[in-house]
Amino acid sequence: MSERERNTKTAIRVGFYDIERTIGKGNFAVVKLARHRITKTEVAIKIIDKSKLDASNLQKVYREVDIMKRLDHPHIVKLYQVMETKNMIYLVSEYASQGEIFEYIAKYGRMSEDQARLKFWQILSAVEYCHNRNIVHRDLKAENLLLDSNNNIKIADFGFSNFYSSTGQLSTWCGSPPYAAPEVFEGKKYIGPEIDIWSLGVVLYVLVCGALPFDGCSLQALRDRVLSGRFRIPYFMSSDCESLIRKMLVLDPTKRISVVQIKKHRWMQISVPPISPSFISTTHKQPNEQILRLMQSLGIDSSKTRESIRQGSYDHHAAIYFLLLDK
């Protein structure tokens, strides 16, 4: 093989995207960083091999896609496009370029309470948005809280999420043990939002302390710690922050603080930084005429794009529209 041939990497393409590198691997999925050929925007593509999934996991994937299609919030990773073949599903979504907040804390240590507050406001607004749409995440943890190029939170991985109703009850064991609520360890049924609130308590503790409140060398040891409801408060934590965390890490789910009450808590109200503009989801908003004109100038039929946004069809036209919208 000539030198030239050796060096010309054959561009791997999926749809209008050039695949660049792998950023994550799951059991039946791989996530690649890719770039849109026309807009040159970076995206993350979750590639799922359906042939490796049993019926229940396949149903879980379709539920994750259905839920992602309903979410349009500045602090939730945005789904741009869904491409499906006989054996594969490609989920094209927003790329959070700075990775996990978990890695950020592993590298730089705990955050100041002011920094943690800004991040926590973003996380809380995204979780409230989901709960208001009867969607519970069920796997909130520092590893799923990503950061974009502006250091803003982007919640990822709705693989465990589900719909809930205040009358119905869920029971699936979900999430990562250090973030799991006591009632989940006990296998009790739960409504939904209250287990996200418990995980948020663990998340806030991790942001401010740079360590987990409950840990253990075995699942049994961790379970005993969680069910004891006892955790250490380091010397540097303010009493307002301690008070809020204690209200989220309440063993009795009926006595646990709600999202609305969290927003009113003293610690959250301290010199509250400007929250990202309240979001009017595009599904109700008229499409952005400027973007449509720009696409028309690129030779992309704007009436098809208008239709695709209106119908929520997540096809190539929608992808280009969303990518240009986010620029």
Ligand SMILES: CC1(C)C(=O)N([C@H]2C=Cc3c(O)cccc32)c2nc(Nc3ccccc3)ncc21
């Ligand atoms: C499509 C989507 C939502 C996704 O599924 N992942 C994966 C992939 C790696 C990973 C993780 O390490 C933790 C959570 C989610 C994920 C994404 N990762 C990113 N950025 C990133 C950048 C550097 C390192 C890690 C993540 N942006 C969007 C996504």
